[in-house]
Amino acid sequence: MKKTIKREITIKTGGAILLILFIIFSFLIYNFRTVQITKVKEQMNKSINNIAFKIDAQNHHMVSLLQMMVNYQKLAGFGKRKESVDYLFDILDEHSQVLGAAYCYEPNADGQDNKDMAKIKKALNSTGRFMPYVVRKSTGQQEVLLTKVMGLDKQFYQQPKKTKELTITDPFNYQGTMMVSYSAPIIIDNQFKGIAAIDRSLEQIQNYLHSLNSFSTSEFYLISPNDRIIATSKQEKFLGHNCEQLTVDFDFEQGNSLGQRNDKFWVSATVDTGQWQIVMSIDKQEALAKVNDLTKNMIGLGILAVILLSLFLYYLIYQSLKPIPKATIFAQNLAAENFNTPYLNVESEDEIGQLATALNKMKDKLHSKIIKINQSNKELEKEKNKLEKYLNITEVMFVVIDRNNQVKLINDKGAQILGLAKKEIKGQNIIDNFVSEEEKEEAKEHAKQLLTGEKELISNFETTVVNAQGEERIIIWNCTVLKDDQGKVQGILNSGTDITEQRLLQEELEYNKLKTQFFANLSHEFKTPLNLILSSLQMLEFAEENNSQSSSNLNLKRYTKLIKQNSYRLLRLVNNLVDLTRINANSFELNYNNYDLVALIRNITLSVQDYVENKNRHLSFNTELETQIMACDFFSLERIMLNLISNAVKFTDEGDRITVGLKKRDNKMIISVADTGVGIPETQQETIFQQFRQVNKSFTRSHEGSGIGLSLVKSLVEMHEGQIRVESTLGEGSKFIIELPITKIATSEVKDKQPEDLFEMIELEFADLDTK
Structure with missing residues (x-):
């Protein structure tokens, strides 16, 4: 469906109004329901208070009756045992709710426990204590029961004696009848003499609760202060039980309260005399039936009103926006540079009329500007073509x-x-x-x-x-x-x-220069030991051509040692060149085995200690590790360590320290060789590992070298999937750090290399030092 401004305005304006009406109407419905529910609750509260008042009146009547029994003893009856029993019979005759009445004196309270009272002997216990209990049988007859029935250790006797106040017990079932006991103290001359007590049937209250019909789903519960059920309108099986067994779920506190649980409303009120609680519960559905009906009617009327209002609103908007489609077509023609379209003719003077007038004026101005722009574009196109022609050549x-x-x-x-x-x-x-x-x-x-x-x-x-x-x-x-x-x-x-070609040419020249310099250094490296070997051989020949006596004057041992050391120098150069060539050709392979790296590095360090200390340097090995098994190529790692230690000796002075360190971090082993020598300039720290590169000649003039040692070290470390770097401060020393990943090969054997296995490699790497 094509969008139009009329539809958009109608939808947006109408939607906003409908939303506002919906909010207002919802607010009204909510308030209406709240008021109606409040009225229902007030009606429930009023009903429960009336019921509480009537039950309280019955309780008050019993309390007044009990007070009459106490007053009888105080005024005339105390000590008159026969008359007191007769008085109890009168109480049962006159009050149908009373199932039993009793007097109970303290031992010898009237001083007559030991007298002959044969006429009322059945009202005495074995000690002569006065404790008559007149009871109404189910047949309607009355008789005095033996006093042992009364249970003097129970609440109805002990509580008044202790508090000197009236006591109402929890409900109890006696011979199929629910009842409660009321007892009050008999106090004469500020002395507790005994109690007066009555047993009241709860049948009258039960019948009263059954007769209540405020709502068809209402249920009533009369509950004692100890949460025991005194009376109920429906669930009689719970009489005398704790109210937690009820199937109705409510939670009330002492005093008037109102609440709702699940699908029921409930309300409670206090019966002052005895502090009983009367609770009424009603199904929400019944309580709110009228409210729900009224709400449905209001919603229906509201929907009807909204529909009528929407139709009226649409009509007003439609009439107001009639000229808009014409203005839209007019504007579209202007956008398409169709200036032959007729002017808009709108007679109204409102905003739409003003819009039509503005569009007509815009047509004239836009037409003239388009003509000027087209002329300018032609001139710009010519200039652009000239510029592109210049840029392209x-x-x-x-x-x-x-x-x-x-x-x-x-x-x-x-x-x-x-x-x-x-x-x-x-x-x-x-x-x-x-x-x-x-x-x-x-x-x-x-x-x-x-x-x-x-x-x-x-x-x-x-x-x-x-x-x-x-x-x-x-x-x-x-x-x-x-x-x-x-x-x-x-x-x-x-x-x-x-500048790609220039840069490549520059790099090629630099590379050729480095190669030339490297081969010059290499020639010098070969030349020096060869000259020493030849001169030593000539001296030996000279000694042999002369006589044995002159030969003994020569230090033959010194010459043979010199020949051996320089042969090692040549062998080391050849080995380094061969290995570097094999690595560059990807034909160099490592021979992995599992070694104890801690023992391996320690043995290498200790094996060269004599060489280093003969040069008056201090060499030490530091680690906190006891052992660490990992896979590596022993001979490659041996060459790495010997090269770094020999370099450290070359670039330190007498008295300087060289420290070999080993530690574990995460899943890597960190090997370091640190010295306190001359250090390396910061500008050359990244180039010392490159092939044919050496530190500036001012730092190496006293130590000859080919420039491939550290390059070979770096290649061997990287073949172990490790990394090497240098940290150095000029004049303070250098520290070479190697990081190797901890890996193992699938074998339980751990190779062991003894220090004597190192001797040949040490001779090779330290040959330069011995010639100095």
Whole structure:
């Protein structure tokens, strides 16, 4: 369905009004229901209070009767045992609710326990204590029971004696009849003489609760202060039990309270005399039946009112917005540069009429401006063609990007470098799509500085561009901002020069220079030991050609040692060259076995200690580890450690310290060789591991070398999938750190290399030191 402004305004305005009406109507419904529910609760509260009042009146009547019995003893009856029993019979005759009445004196309270009272002997216990209990039988007859029935240790006797106040017991079932006992103290001359007591049937209250019919689903419960059920309108099986057994779930406190649980309302009130609690529960469905009916009627009327109001609203909006479709078609024609469309004719003077007048004026102004713009565009197109022609004949890459780093213009040279047609490049983000990953953030930062006005020009900015074919080109950029007439930055003009061939040529020259220097050093390294070997041999020949006596004057041992040491130097050079060549050709393989790395490094360190200390350096081995089994190539690791220690000796002075350390971090072993020697300049710390590279000659002039030792060390470490780095401060010393991953091969055997296995390698690596 096509959207129209009439439909949009109708939907949005009507929807807003309907939403407001819905909120108001919901609020009214809510308030109405709240008021009605409150009335229902007030009615329940009023009913329960009336019931509590009537039960309290009955309780008060019993209390008054009991008080009469006490007053009889105080005024005339105390000590008159026969008359007192007769009085109890009168109480039963006159009050049908009373099932039993009793007097109970304290032992010999009237001083007559030992007198002959044969006429009322059945009202005496075995000690002569006066304790008559007159009871009404189910047949209606009355008789005096034996006093042992009364249970003097129970609440109805002990509580009045203790508190000197009236006591009402919890309900109890006696011979099928629910009853409660009322007892009050007989106090004469401030002395407790005994109690008066009556047993009241709860049948009258039970019948009263049965007769209540405020609601068809209402249930009533009369509960004692100890939460025992005195009377109930329906669940009689729980009489005398704790109210927790009821199937009705309510929770009340002493005093009037109102609440709801699940599908029921309940209300409670206190019966003052005895502090009983009367509780009434009603099904919510019945209590709210009238409220729900009224709510449904109100909702129906509300829906009808909303429908009528919506129809009326739609009619008003439709009449008001009739001219809008014409204005829409008129504006669409103007957007399509169709200026032959007739003017709008709207007679009203409201906002829509003003809109029509403004559109008519806009038509005239827009027509004249379009004519001027078309003329300007023709002139701009000519200038653009001239500029593109100039840009395309230059060997410099030109790229114009907008504020989003998207290409708006690129010349032929730029398209050639990026490896795509111009139309394929336009619209692409040149930084995200063509700058190398390592340099993207820096390029974006430069672009941000230009686009935000922080800088207007950035010169000689170098990046690596990756073209569509995956080729990398090195470009030197000069970037300047492009601004509009208001001085606002709109884009960046980037001119780039491809220096890839120049850089490759420069690197090739540098490499050739390093090779030349390396072979010059290598020739010198070969020449020196060969000269020493030849001169030593000549001396031996000279001694042999002369006589044995002159031969003994020569230090033959010194010459043979010199020959041996320089032979080792040559052998080490040859070995390093062969191994480095094999590594570069991927033909060098490691022989992995499981070793105890702690023992291995310790043995290597201790084995060269004599060599080092003969040079007056202090060598130590530090670790907190006892053992660490891992897989490695013993001979490669041996060459690594000996090379680093021999370098440390070369670049330290007498009295300096060399420390070999070993520790574990995460799942790696960290090996370090630290010295307190001359150190390495910071500018050369990254190049010492490259092939043919050496530290500046000013630091190495006193120590000859080929420049492949640390390169070979780095290759061997990396073949163990490890890393090596150097930390050094000029004049303070150096620390070489190796990180090796802890791995094991699938074998239970742990290889063991004894120190004597190191001797030949030590001779090779320390041959230079022995010739100094």
